[in-house]
Amino acid sequence: MDPDKIDIFWFEVERLTEAGELRRLSGAFARFVASLGPASGPLLLASLVLSELEGRGHSCLLLADLAQDAAGLLGLPAEEWTELAAAIKPLPKNAKGWMAQLSGCEQVWTAGEFDYGQPLVLDGDADNGRLYLRRYWRDETTVASSVRARAAAHQAVDVPTVRAWLDTLFATQRAAEKPDWQKLACAIALRGRMAIITGGPGTGKTYTVARLLALLFATAPDAARQRIALAAPTGKAAARLKQSIDKALGELADKVGDRLPLRELTARMGAARTLHSLLGARPDSRAFAHHRGNPLDVDVLIVDEASMVHLEMMASLLDALPPDATLILLGDKDQLASVEAGAVLGDLCADAQAGNYNEDTVAFVREASGEAIPPDYVHAGGALAQQTVMLRHSRRFGGPIGQLALAVNAGDVEAATAVLRARGALGVEVAHALRWIEHAQQQHAIGLALEGYRPYLQLLKEGPTQGADGAAHEDWVRAVLQRFEAFRILCAVREGEWGVEGLNTAIEQRLDGVGLIRRSSDWYTGRPVMVTRNDYATNVFNGDIGLTLPDPARPGSLRVWFLEGDKVRSVLATRLRHVETAYAMTVHKSQGSEFAHTVLALPKEGGAVLARELVYTGITRASREFTLLTPVPAVLGETIGKRTHRASGLRGMIER
Numbered sequence: 294m295d296p297d298k299i300d301i302f303w304f305e306v307e308r309l310t311e312a313g314e315l316r317r318l319s320g321a322f323a324r325f326v327a328s329l330g331p332a333s334g335p336l337l338l339a340s341l342v343l344s345e346l347e348g349r350g351h352s353c354l355l356l357a358d359l360a361q362d363a364a365g366l367l368g369l370p371a372e373e374w375t376e377l378a379a380a381i382k383p384l385p386k387n388a389k390g391w392m393a394q395l396s397g398c399e400q401v402w403t404a405g406e407f408d409y410g411q412p413l414v415l416d417g418d419a420d421n422g423r424l425y426l427r428r429y430w431r432d433e434t435t436v437a438s439s440v441r442a443r444a445a446a447h448q449a450v451d452v453p454t455v456r457a458w459l460d461t462l463f464a465t466q467r468a469a470e471k472p473d474w475q476k477l478a479c480a481i482a483l484r485g486r487m488a489i490i491t492g493g494p495g496t497g498k499t500y501t502v503a504r505l506l507a508l509l510f511a512t513a514p515d516a517a518r519q520r521i522a523l524a525a526p527t528g529k530a531a532a533r534l535k536q537s538i539d540k541a542l543g544e545l546a547d548k549v550g551d552r553l554p555l556r557e558l559t560a561r562m563g564a565a566r567t568l569h570s571l572l573g574a575r576p577d578s579r580a581f582a583h584h585r586g587n588p589l590d591v592d593v594l595i596v597d598e599a600s601m602v603h604l605e606m607m608a609s610l611l612d613a614l615p616p617d618a619t620l621i622l623l624g625d626k627d628q629l630a631s632v633e634a635g636a637v638l639g640d641l642c643a644d645a646q647a648g649n650y651n652e653d654t655v656a657f658v659r660e661a662s663g664e665a666i667p668p669d670y671v672h673a674g675g676a677l678a679q680q681t682v683m684l685r686h687s688r689r690f691g692g693p694i695g696q697l698a699l700a701v702n703a704g705d706v707e708a709a710t711a712v713l714r715a716r717g718a719l720g721v722e723v724a725h726a727l728r729w730i731e732h733a734q735q736q737h738a739i740g741l742a743l744e745g746y747r748p749y750l751q752l753l754k755e756g757p758t759q760g761a762d763g764a765a766h767e768d769w770v771r772a773v774l775q776r777f778e779a780f781r782i783l784c785a786v787r788e789g790e791w792g793v794e795g796l797n798t799a800i801e802q803r804l805d806g807v808g809l810i811r812r813s814s815d816w817y818t819g820r821p822v823m824v825t826r827n828d829y830a831t832n833v834f835n836g837d838i839g840l841t842l843p844d845p846a847r848p849g850s851l852r853v854w855f856l857e858g859d860k861v862r863s864v865l866a867t868r869l870r871h872v873e874t875a876y877a878m879t880v881h882k883s884q885g886s887e888f889a890h891t892v893l894a895l896p897k898e899g900g901a902v903l904a905r906e907l908v909y910t911g912i913t914r915a916s917r918e919f920t921l922l923t924p925v926p927a928v929l930g931e932t933i934g935k936r937t938h939r940a941s942g943l944r945g946m947i948e949r
């Protein structure tokens with residue numbers, strides 16, 4: 294490439310980096326590619342865009358997108374893109390041209406050809422070409438081949454026995470909706486090495502999986518030897534899963550009586566774990582102790598909150614799972630994907646809404662569960678569609694919050710606005726459950742925080758009862774934590790007046806000002822913190838939230854207490870090095886949690902991260918009350934009208 298032109302290119306990259314339009318790593322990656330051998334202009338540009346997109350959660354670069362609207366892909370103003378691209382003209386005109394151009398580069402391995410370990414991988418055909426960083430290509434390939442094999446591996450099922458058990462487990466006095474998707478989900482899960490049960494909040498994913506466990510125990514040749522593991526991406530989600538499953542199985546135990554020793558079998562299951570801990574994460578290493586060569590010792594693995602599992606983690610999990618073990622994924626496909634690259638659950642659930650069941654599945658479900666899949670859902674999809682069930686009826690989310698979530702999920706701005714504005718017309722219930730402060734000032738958020746956090750701060754001030762012993766102190770800690778967990782402010786962004794940072798500072802100042810907290814230094818009694826990095830020494834993980842309270846054993850020193858289910862545990866505050874204050878947190882980090890009153894604050898301007906999934910995830914964190922703050926009301930419509938699109942080749946690879 295002409296040295297003058299390349300200098301202009303690097304100059305433009307630097308300028309856009311300084312302006313905050315590109316991350317520094319993207320330019321550095323393009324330079325690294327250039328250092329490996331002769332590099333054409335299009336290769337450098339594609340490397341830059343690919344790295345930038347990786348930082349935004351995409352697992353690959355679709356060449357058709359690059360050819361069609363590269364500026365839009367990067368969220369750059371058209372003129373910025375034109376200047377950048379002008380330095381390296383001419384560029385290929387279409388996806389086919391990009392494919393031809395890139396496949397000739399030394400730094401690019403075209404999948405299927407002789408492999409030199411190049412850092413970039415080109416996959417797909419001329420119309421569907423995709424450029425990957427090698428790591429993501431490997432991860433997508435691992436996930437796709439494992440899912441394909443597992444979904445297709447049907448096992449023999451003793452149909453009459455399954456039917457009898459399902460009739461018992463789902464015998465209910467209530468008028469059931471038809472078909473009973475929960476019941477048929479159990480039948481489907483039992484016949485495969487993999488099943489996905491997706492659905493919005495309160496649709497009964499945990500309820501269903503508890504019955505599936507009972508069914509597994511009831512039909513296994515040796516139930517006592519079944520190795521069943523429960524896991525979730527975060528400690529909090531894992532604790533919640535275990536708690537709900539134990540509760541549901543406890544209720545079921547009474548129902549099945551002597552026919553199945555459900556209590557003993559449940560007791561053997563052990564605690565739910567984080568995926569990191571299940572796989573055997575090691576400090577300072579991306580590699581896990583468990584992998585193909587040292588697989589997990591399980592027959593059935595149930596993973597909750599699967600929407601939070603990113604591509605690399607899913608690949609590690611599938612790699613470590615023995616081929617004859619069964620994987621059950623539970624999650625809400627419409628929630629925000631992980632911060633890291635990939636939208637695995639969303640990709641895997643592409644057929645969930647439509648069903649796309651084939652005649653074999655219809656016949657099996659009819660025999661094994663007595664349920665008839667309506668013809669609308671029968672369209673002969675692939676193997677994965679046959680093992681995916683979407684639960685469609687929410688049992689505790691039908692009120693105004695549920696209506697709002699539905700409207701947002703459907704991208705219906707008008708309906709969402711109508712629900713939000715209906716509070717007056719619909720009476721007290723709505724008025725209490727939903728609030729929209731359309732022209733919000735930061736003071737509104739601070740006022741809500743004052744009201745929402747006062748209960749835990751007051752209990753904290755009262756302190757444990759005089760002379761409380763260890764257990765009584767723990768009860769007090771638990772009560773303080775539970776009050777704190779009843780309210781949260783969620784932000785769409787980190788920076789600015791309406792971001793996590795701006796709101797945390799403002800809330801902290803106000804709480805200090807009114808005497809609810811006393812900030813003597815960074816660490817103070819009552820400070821809520823979120824862990825921002827996994828720390829194996831103290832056993833705290835990215836996303837864990839705790840409260841700073843006095844150490845009962847050492848007056849004057851502070852400990853951070855974490856709530857996991859009903860249990861509490863603590864770490865000396867000074868040992869926690871990677872934490873931030875957490876009166877306000879991002880919607881991303883709130884996944885897997887639920888707060889009685891959730892406040893969602895949108896910023897003044899839309900941006901790449903503001904999309905429908907974010908608002909939906911924020912709303913569905915609220916169990917009783919939801920307040921929306923919009924400094925500029927139009928941003929709500931803009932956000933709901935936009936979907937998050939993450940490029941990936943997973944679907945195509947699974948169906949290949």
Ligand SMILES: Nc1ncnc2c1ncn2[C@@H]1O[C@H](COP(=O)(O)OP(=O)(O)OP(=O)(O)O)[C@@H](O)[C@H]1O
Pocket residue numbers: 465467475492493494495496497498499500501537688689
């Ligand atoms: N078929 C059913 N009959 C009666 N109650 C049900 C049924 N299905 C679910 N429920 C009840 O509805 C509530 C929500 O169910 P569950 O917690 O399983 O939903 P979920 O989809 O796991 O929710 P989340 O995504 O919020 O964790 C629970 O109280 C559960 O007992």
